[in-house]
Amino acid sequence: MTRAVIPAGSGTPLAPFSPGMQADNVVYVSGTLPFDAQNNVVFPDDAEAQTRHVLETIKGVLEAAGATMADVTFNHVFLTHWGDRGWRSPPSRTRGADPMALARTEALPQAGGWRVRVPSPSRVALYQVLLLAGLLAAWEIAIRTGLLAVYLYGQPSGVFAKAWTLILSGELLRDSALTAWEAIAGFAIGTVLGSAAGLVLWLFPTGAAVLRPYMIALNGLPKIALAPLIIVWFGIGLGSKIAIAAIITFIVALITAQQGAKEVDEDLVKLMRSLGAGRVRTWRTVIVPGAMPWIVSAFRLNVGFALIGAVVGEYIASKEGLGYMIYYAGVLYDLNAVWVGIAALMGVALAMYGAIDWIERRLRG
Incomplete structure (x- = not known):
């Protein structure tokens, strides 16, 4: 049930809107201004008095709907100047920053006199490089001292030498480009359609x-169980690898997007219904934007799934690509080449994640 809520003594609205709308057991009050019954501005130079007047008006709307101020569950406050809420003006070094964030920061207690330090991106990058270098050094030392068997684990120096050989021959670039294309095409088709x-x-x-x-x-x-069927249907060429990646990512994107649509705030849906919006318009203006965080999370998940699809297809039926390189090197116990293929796959994954981050930043503006 949807009905307009108009308290007794309300002035004539300045726009074709009611002071409040009730949809089932939810009351929506919006656009309340410091006006009297004759639509004159009250207390023009007193923000506190205007606020009290607005709250009294809202209270009247709620009481007309059979509710009280104690039933309020969510509210937004819009101000033309943040000083109207009693906040101090920020120091010059913080001007232009988000006032809400600054206000929250000022209100936080300084427990124990310590504060969390956020390292700079350059420092984080340095730590990441040092971590990788340390792991490789420990691995190399373990091989050279006999703690690990080279035929079981490979050797970092051998991995670098093998990578350089494959780069010079063009094989690594060719296989990486092929696997990346299969994964990206399957990712795009499956994720968008799903x-x-x-x-x-x-x-x-x-x-x-x-x-x-x-x-x-x-x-x-297990999606890879479908791989033999797809190889039969699409052959052993490029299409079968793209199809495997697309099917895997389609299912993940489908379920994630549907769940995201279901998780959109039901109050927003009721609000659209109370304003007379149809189901399609509600879907377009509320459901789709509200589900976007879920869809972006599916993008991130599907990077790995798309690469799984491409590599599995290359394992089963291919004579090129990183999946084939890893499989063939493993058969020959060339573990250095296996590590080169794994590192190349990680590079492709990082590039795809970086592209998704860029797209997300563009969408957010």
Whole structure:
């Protein structure tokens, strides 16, 4: 049930909106201004008095709907100047910063006289390099001193030598580019189609309920079990690897997007309904934007799944690509080449993650 809430004695609205709207057991009050019943501004030079007047107006709307101020669960406050709320002006070094963040910072107690230091990006990068160098040095020392067997673990110096040989021959670049293309194409196809399908299912709850057990079954199925079928259907060429990556990422994106649509604040949906918005418009303006964080998280998950699909396809039926390189080197016990292939896969994954971060920053503006 949806109805307008208009307290007795309310002035004529300046716009075609009601002081409040009630949708089922939720009351929405928005756009309350410091006006009297004749639409005159009250207490023009007193922000505190205006605030009290606005709160009294809101109280009247709630009481007209059978509620009280104690029932308020969420509110937004809009100010033209942050000093109206009694905050101190920030020092010159913080001007232009987020006033809400500064206000929260000022309110935090300094427990024990210590504070958390956030290291600079350059320092973090230095620590990362030192960590990697330390691990490689320990590995090399363990091999040279006989603590580890080189035929079981490989050797960092041998890995670098093998990588240089493969770079000079062009084999490493060729295989890396092929696997990256398979993973990126499968990722794009599967993630885009899966996300779109998951969002569209919100519009068709009956269809979503019918498909739910099949989606659960496909999600629980080890996706690589489908690889032999896909090889038969698409052949041993590039298409089969892209198809494997696309199918794996499609299922993940579908389920994640659908769950994201379901997790959108139900109060926002009720608000759109109370304002007369149809299901499609609510989907477009509330559900899709609200599910975006879930979809972006699916992007990150699907980077690894897309690479799994591409590599598994190369394991099964291929004579090129990083998956084939790793498999063939493993058969020959050339562990240095195996490590080169693994490192190249990690590089492809990092590049894809970096691209997703860039896209996310662009979307946020």
